[in-house]
Amino acid sequence: MPSVEIVEVAPRDGLQNEARLVSTAQKLELIGRAIAAGARRLEVTSFVNPRRVPQMADADEVAKGLPERGDVTFIALVLNRRGAERALAARIDELGAVCVASDTFAMRNQGQTSAESLEVARETVALAKAAGRGAQITVATAFGCPFEGEVPLARVVEMAKRAADAAPREVGLADTIGVAVPGQVGEAVARVVEAIAPIPVRVHFHDTRNTAIANVWAAVQAGATVVDAALGGLGGCPFAPGASGNVATEDVLYLLDRSGIATGYDRAGAIAAATWLADVIGRDLSGKVRCAPAFPPAAT
Ligand code: ZN
Numbered sequence: 001m002p003s004v005e006i007v008e009v010a011p012r013d014g015l016q017n018e019a020r021l022v023s024t025a026q027k028l029e030l031i032g033r034a035i036a037a038g039a040r041r042l043e044v045t046s047f048v049n050p051r052r053v054p055q056m057a058d059a060d061e062v063a064k065g066l067p068e069r070g071d072v073t074f075i076a077l078v079l080n081r082r083g084a085e086r087a088l089a090a091r092i093d094e095l096g097a098v099c100v101a102s103d104t105f106a107m108r109n110q111g112q113t114s115a116e117s118l119e120v121a122r123e124t125v126a127l128a129k130a131a132g133r134g135a136q137i138t139v140a141t142a143f144g145c146p147f148e149g150e151v152p153l154a155r156v157v158e159m160a161k162r163a164a165d166a167a168p169r170e171v172g173l174a175d176t177i178g179v180a181v182p183g184q185v186g187e188a189v190a191r192v193v194e195a196i197a198p199i200p201v202r203v204h205f206h207d208t209r210n211t212a213i214a215n216v217w218a219a220v221q222a223g224a225t226v227v228d229a230a231l232g233g234l235g236g237c238p239f240a241p242g243a244s245g246n247v248a249t250e251d252v253l254y255l256l257d258r259s260g261i262a263t264g265y266d267r268a269g270a271i272a273a274a275t276w277l278a279d280v281i282g283r284d285l286s287g288k289v290r291c292a293p294a295f296p297p298a299a300t
Contacts, residue, residue: 003262005226006249007202008039010277011062012046012077013246014234016055018281024058026280028065033276034231034249035072037269043096043228046077047086063090073134079110080120084127094134097121098174099163101156102145105176109140118159122166129167137163138172138204142188143180157191164196170226171196175215178208178244182218189222202226205247207233207286212247213255220261227252232274232285248287250274268294 011031015022022030031044044066050057059076066074076087077096087095099118100106106114121137128135142156156173163171173188185203193201203219203226205212216227233248253267271290278285 001260001262003264004220004224004256005041006039006252006263006265007041007043007075007226007228008034008231008249008265009043009204009228009246010034010230010232010234010249012043012056012075013204013228014230014232016046016053017235018055020282021055022280024061024065027058027062030231030273030277030280031062032067033273034270035067035069037273038263038265040071040264041073041075041094043075043077044092046079046096047083047090048077048079059086060090063087063092066091075136078124081123081127084124088127088131088133092133094136094169095124095128097124097135097137097168098140099137099159100140101151101159102141102148104147105141105145108147114159118162121163125166125168134169136170136172136202137166137168138174138202139163140174140176142173143175143184144177146177153188153191156188157195160192160201161195164199168199170200170202172202172204172226172228173219173224174204174228175206175212176204178206178212180205180215181211182214185215186218186222189219189224193223200225202228204228206235206244207247208244213251216247216252217255217259220256231270231287232277232281232290233287234277234281234285245286248274248285248289250289251287254289 045059075094076092099121125135229249230246233245235246250270
């Protein structure tokens with residue numbers, strides 16, 4: 001049976017944009033519930049400037065509270081050397097580095113050019129490796145920039161190649177602002193898979209324009225083997241105008257389960273965790289499958 005790995009990003013990318021601060025205890029409970037449902041790789045926090053991202057100010061406390069599990073990989077997003085060093089000093093298994101395909105977004109989001117962001121990401125991988133930890137690199141705005149518009153695919157492929165040269169666990173393509181469409185995703189993923197093999201390709205979609213689930217399918221068909229998703233479809237990006245939630249984990253599980261693609265992540269457990277999360281956040285979340293009757297219906 002073919003399989004795809006899910007990276008559960010609700011605790012970081014999901015929560016980052018929530019105005020209401022979620023307590024460290026609730027974040028750890030969210031992480032615990034996702035693991036109980038079968039998540040084995042989770043983006044749990046980010047070591048960034050707490051003034052810019054107040055929701056992540058408790059990164060050290062979250063890291064300290066993580067369960068001792070040899071079978072689970074905990075990822076933290078870092079944007080610079082200082083963040084990488086903080087994450088490595090904490091109990092984090094894997095650093096998530098980001099390079100940005102468009103210069104304008106790179107300047108506004110990270111105060112760097114696109115090329116500089118790539119150098120920092122490569123350096124982050126080197127720091128992680130030197131410390132015996134893992135690292136991934138994500139190419140942000142891979143499918144479009146809120147300021148520059150279309151991002152040339154040749155540029156994305158080139159960045160992915162240079163990122164892959166640093167030998168990260170995988171290279172991710174992120175639709176930071178939710179503009180990608182399946183035809184574009186299929187072509188981009190196929191080109192990047194070919195360019196960086198055997199390093200795997202991960203994908204990260206936001207559902208701003210109702211295309212995220214279709215994009216996941218196009219990416220998997222084109223050879224992506226790792227998919228980011230957030231319980232309930234939680235999330236957004238505070239620095240990307242109009243970017244709404246991540247693709248919902250439980251919706252991705254429905255798509256893949258019924259297509260015969262294994263994930264090891266239990267759909268009923270994910271739905272229960274997403275329902276709990278909606279309660280904690282205090283508003284409805286965008287995931288669809290959670291609100292629909294179970295299918296196939298439970299045997300009576
Ligand atoms: Zn995101």
